[in-house]
Structures are given as C-alpha cells and as structure tokens.
Amino acid sequence: MNQIKADISVIILTYNEEIHIERCIKSALKIANRICIVDSFSNDNTFLIANQFKIDFYQNKFINQANQFQWALNNCNINTEWVLKLDADEYFTDDLINEITIKLPLLPDNISGIYFNLRQYYLDKWIKFGGRYPLRLLRLWKFTKGIMEQRLMDEHIKITEGESISFKHDFIHDNLNTLTWMISKHNNYAIREAIAQLNEEFNLSVKDEFLDKKQILKNSTHRTRFFKNVIYSKRLLLFRSLLYFLYRYFILFGFLDGKEGLIYHFLQGFWYRFLVDAKIIEIKHLALKKGINIMQAIEDYSGYKIN
Known part of the structure; x- marks a missing residue:
C-alpha cells in the first residue's frame, strides 16, 4: 500500500553527508511530496547518492546554519503549505510518519507549527536520561507563518502567526561519524557558542527575543534557551561546566544510559561546555593584551563579525 504524502517540502542542509544522506532521503520520501537539498559544495559522494532519488539539489556557499x-x-x-526541517543525520520513526500523514490534513487553520520529540542515539544506544529525552523541537510549520532566527548558534524557527502544537511520536538523530569528527565539529561549535555568550554579556547586538515565558514549560527549545541565558550564563566560568555535568549525570540519571551515556554526557555536558568557557577566557585575554574592545577581539580570534 502506498503512503499518502502530505503537502510538505522537506529542506535538508548538507556538507559531505554521504554516510547519512540515503537514509535521510528515504525516510523523508515517505511523507513529503518534495525534498530540497541545499549543499555547501560537498567534495564526497553526497550529490551522486542524492541524485538517485527524486529531489531538488541546490548549492550555496555556507556562512552559518541560520543563513x-x-x-x-x-x-x-x-x-507547499508546510515546510519541514530535517538534518542529514536524522530520520522519522514509522509512528511519526503515520501521525503526520493522519493528523496534518485534519488540523484547524490556526495551527501553524508542530513540535516533534527528538530521540538521540550514540553508538546505537538510545540516550534516554540526563534531560536528553524527550527534546521537543519545532520542525514542521506553515511556510508563510515562520521565519528562521539569524543566530550563530542554536537557531530555531519562530512562528509569526498562529499556534503551535506537539505531536506524540519521535524522530531520530543518529550520527554515524567517528568521535574524532564529533570533537572537531564541537570545537567549531564552541567558538560560536562563546561568541553568543559574550554577545549576551556585553550587549553587543540585539538581545534575544526568543525567551517566551509562556512557552518555557511547554517545550525544550525555550527551556534550553532560558537555562543558558538566564541561569547558566550567570555562573562561574569553568566550574559551571562541571556542575552542569554532575547535575545531568546524577540528578537527571544520565548514569542509567550506560557506558555510551557516560561518553555522551561527559563530552556534551562537560567537555564541550568547558571548552566554550575556555574560549571565552581566551577572547577576553586577547582583548586585554591587545588593548582592543571585545568586538574586535572576537573578530581577530574567530573571523566572525558581530552586527
């Protein structure tokens, strides 16, 4: 029996995703009548693999995810009426595919955005604890009713009109790359996260308007942003990363995720956060040493300009 496809365009950003892209496209084809890949000039087999399927393939120079x-x-x-954001290392569960197919045509007109539950895997292990499940992310929205935040890190879709609801079932994030790749990727993330926190501390640009107090209790996107900007950012550099890891690993039962969870929670909850703090200290030291303002120090350190 053929799956009835919804009026959805799926957008997938890629760069050297040959290890993931076939799995991702096959999953997206089960629900969407159009798939658009925007590639950052990959030099592996991403295009050759994607071109085997009925998709639209674009290329554009990469600046950052939001851009x-x-x-x-x-x-x-x-x-299409709806747009869905899907990362190349993500795919849908069969339950979510059925839920989208059945519920989407029946939604009232005032619904403009839909949150899904993100289920994360590491070394084939479902990371259930440490506050990592369920993470509710807005991934499906009406094309004319949403815009992408322009941020260096943690960009999300903002609904401009209408209401949002949550669907019950999960989509899966399962990156198949090595630990070496993961460390390199998070090193680049840490630079952008350090800049984002310095932006908050020194009021370098427009303040974050995404902290909707009404939504903090409803979804993890707002809770995470609130935690980082209002609570975590006010604590002591370096020590706060240790406290956060201990909170995740013991208070939120991260230890129940086994050896895979220990690796995941330690690297993502402590090492990465510690690296962010170290880069903040480096940038401030550079500004003091050279006698320049923090904006110039950020540019000299990272190449990023704060608008």
Whole structure:
C-alpha cells in the first residue's frame, strides 16, 4: 500500500553527508511530496547518492546554519503549505510518519507549527536520561507563518502567526561519524557558542527575543534557551561546566544510559561546555593584551563579525 504524502517540502542542509544522506532521503520520501537539498559544495559522494532519488539539489556557499536555511526558504521555490526541517543525520520513526500523514490534513487553520520529540542515539544506544529525552523541537510549520532566527548558534524557527502544537511520536538523530569528527565539529561549535555568550554579556547586538515565558514549560527549545541565558550564563566560568555535568549525570540519571551515556554526557555536558568557557577566557585575554574592545577581539580570534 502506498503512503499518502502530505503537502510538505522537506529542506535538508548538507556538507559531505554521504554516510547519512540515503537514509535521510528515504525516510523523508515517505511523507513529503518534495525534498530540497541545499549543499555547501560537498567534495564526497553526497550529490551522486542524492541524485538517485527524486529531489531538488541546490548549492550555496555556507556562512552559518541560520543563513543557509533562510537562503533555502528564499530560493527553493517552495510551493507547499508546510515546510519541514530535517538534518542529514536524522530520520522519522514509522509512528511519526503515520501521525503526520493522519493528523496534518485534519488540523484547524490556526495551527501553524508542530513540535516533534527528538530521540538521540550514540553508538546505537538510545540516550534516554540526563534531560536528553524527550527534546521537543519545532520542525514542521506553515511556510508563510515562520521565519528562521539569524543566530550563530542554536537557531530555531519562530512562528509569526498562529499556534503551535506537539505531536506524540519521535524522530531520530543518529550520527554515524567517528568521535574524532564529533570533537572537531564541537570545537567549531564552541567558538560560536562563546561568541553568543559574550554577545549576551556585553550587549553587543540585539538581545534575544526568543525567551517566551509562556512557552518555557511547554517545550525544550525555550527551556534550553532560558537555562543558558538566564541561569547558566550567570555562573562561574569553568566550574559551571562541571556542575552542569554532575547535575545531568546524577540528578537527571544520565548514569542509567550506560557506558555510551557516560561518553555522551561527559563530552556534551562537560567537555564541550568547558571548552566554550575556555574560549571565552581566551577572547577576553586577547582583548586585554591587545588593548582592543571585545568586538574586535572576537573578530581577530574567530573571523566572525558581530552586527
């Protein structure tokens, strides 16, 4: 029996995703009548693999995730009612596919956004504890009712009109790359996260308007942003990363995720956060040593400009 596809365009950003892209496309094809890949000039087999399927393949120079995704929204000639954001290392559970197919056509007109539960795997282990499940992320929205935040890190879709609801079932994040790749990726993330925190501390640009108090208790996107900007950022550099890891691992039962969970929670909850703090200290030291303002120090250190 053929799956009835919804009026959805799925947007997937890629760069050297040959290890994931076939799995991702096959999953997306089960629900969507259009798939748009926006590639950052991959030099592996991403295009050759993707081209075997009925998809639209675009290429654009990468600046950051938010900029690239907004480029996709502006340039992929979206003609469907709904848009879905899917990372190349993600795919849908069968339960979520059925839920989208059944519920989407029946939603009232005032619903403009839909949250899904993110289920994360590491070394084939479902990471259930440490506050990592369920993470509710807004991934499906009406094309004319949402915009992408323009942030260096943790960008999300903001609904401009209407209400949002949550679906019951999960989509899966399962990155198949090595630990070496993961460390390199998070080193780059840490630079951008350090800049984001310095932006908050020194009021370098427009303050975050995404902290909707009404939504903090409803979904993890707002809770995470609130935790980082209002609670975590006010604590002592370096020591706060240790406290956060201990909280995740013991108070939130991360230890129940086994040896895979120990690796995941330690690297993501302590090592990465410690690295962010170290980079903040480096940037401040550079500003003091050279006698320059913090904005110039950020640019000299990272190449990023704060607008």
